Amino acid sequence: MRTDVVVIGGGYAGVMAANRLRQREDVVVTLINSRPVFVDRVRLHQLVGGSHDAVADYGDVLGEGVRLVVDTVVRIDAAGRSVLLSSGSTIGxxxxxxxxxxxxxxxxxxxxxEFAHPIAGLEEARRLRSVLDAVPASAPIAVVGGGPTGIETAAELAEGGRNVTLVCGGVLGPYLHPKARRAVAKRLAKLGITVLEGAESKVVAVTADAVELADGRRSPSEVTIWTAGFAVPGLARDSGLTTDAAGRLLTDETLTSVDDDRVVGAGDAVSPSGRPLRMSGQVAFSLGAQAADTVLSRIAGSVPKPIDSGFAGQCLSLGRRAGVFQFARRDDIATSYYVSGRLGATLKEIACKAGFRHLTTEARRPGGYTWLKDDSRAARVRDGHHVTPAAQPGPLGVGRTPAP
Incomplete structure (x- = not known):
């Protein structure tokens, strides 16, 4: 008897889950994604800077037998166990x-x-690249947001000869330990980037030629890039499923929806016990694998295991020739240890390539992916403590640009 599993979303978590489900020959997997290509989101800032196209063919990342449907899910009918697509079709x-x-x-x-350019998705990054190509190299550029995406985008453009101001609206790299933050600031200064920090640098308005700050200053900007803030789609909430305040699917610790044990969550848009982990590729890979394991356990009639995901740290590219790897405790608290300079850039590139390789390896050998564990989560959830610190999401545990 076959079991049909539908995966909504073809990013890191969705592809990992789809590939891992193939451990059982009687499971038929359908992956639904709005684009016909896989987006390597941790490289979107490189697309803007011109050093990478940030896409791959799904044939390179999906295992044999996974059916790809290029469409958008507009509603989940949990009672009827089907999804409605924008094309009007339904899939059970x-x-x-x-x-x-x-x-x-x-x-x-x-x-x-009206005037700022986001960099969250593939189409937005491509449009931004075209806008930048149309202005002189000397044109002032403001990158708004001092998190990983803002830092990486500013550095990528400045290394290419652009005139960049990074407007933090607070602390530069809020997740980073102060030692690593100083290393990042030093590299940005070497690239000629003007960094505006503190509450007085908060952007209060954007015009066609400037960003206006809380203290009344105007920072000239012919191209303003907006990297501040992330959100999840409203599909779960709009479909009547229970979500947290941010719209993430609310699940138990096995990633199972609190409403329906046939619905399992993974990645950025899931909130286990109302305590989501950091939005990152690092988490997306492990939660995608654990979501698949939960489904496979239910098919087998066994009890799914609770999630167990740990963190290695966060790494940032600072152009192509430098970077910072911020080490962290497994519960996602930054430590005083970091690596910077060329070695930091090398470690960042290794992390990006490793993420892509996780997917291709799982496509060839379902069930082979393993990840760093954090055995203390269960105790923190039980005791009612927050699982991770408040920090701007960012690439691959590793700083982050948003998902497909």
């Missing part, structure tokens, strides 16, 4: 894995929606 399922990822949050600052 026995189990559903909800891996819709994240995207850039809609800016509420006056003028930002």
């Amino acid at each position: 399922y026995d189990y559903l894995i909800y891996a819709v990822g994240s995207a850039g949050a809609e800016p509420v600052v006056p003028g930002a929606a």
Whole structure:
């Protein structure tokens, strides 16, 4: 008897889950994604800077037998065990894995929606690249947001000879230990980037030629790039499933929806016990694998295991010739240890390639992916403590640009 599993979302978590489900020959996997190509999101800033196209063919990352449907899910009918597509078609399922990822949050600052350019998704990054190609290299560029995406984008452009101001609106690299933060600031200064920090640097308005700051200053900007804030799609909430305040699918510690044991979540848009882990590729890979394991356990009639995901740290590229790898405790607290310079850049590139390799390896050998564990999560959830610190999401545990 066959079991039909539908995976919504073809990013890191969704592809990992789809590939891993193939451990059973009686499981038929359908992956639904809005694009016909896989987006390597941790490289979107490189697409903008011109050093990478940030895409791959799904044939290179999906295992044999996974059916790819290029369409958008507009509603989940949990009672009827089916999903409605924008094309008007419906697809039924026995189990559903909800891996819709994240995207850039809609800016509420006056003028930002009209004059600022997001970098959250493939199409946005491509449009931004075209905009940059159309202005002189000397044109002032403002990158708004001091998290991983903002830092990496600013460094990539400055290394290419652009005139960049990084507007943090707070602390530069809020996740980083102060030692690593100083190393990042030093590299940005070497690249000629003006960094505006502190509450007084918060952007309060965006115009066609400047960003206006909380203290009344105007920073000239012919191209304003918006990297501040992330959000998840409203599909779960709109479909009547229980979500947390941010719209993430609310699940138990096995990633199973609190409403329906046939719906399992993975990646950025899931909130286990109302305590989501950091939005990152590092988490997406492990939660995608664990979501698949939960479904396979239910098919086999066994009890799914609770999630167990640990962190190695966060790495940032600072152009192509330098980077910072910030080491962390497994519970996602930054330590005083970091690696910078060329070695930091090498470690970042290794991490990016390793992430892609996790998917291709799982495609060839389902069930082979293993990940770093954090055995203390169960105790923290039980005791009611927050699992991870408040920090801006960022690439591959590793700083982060948003998802497909």
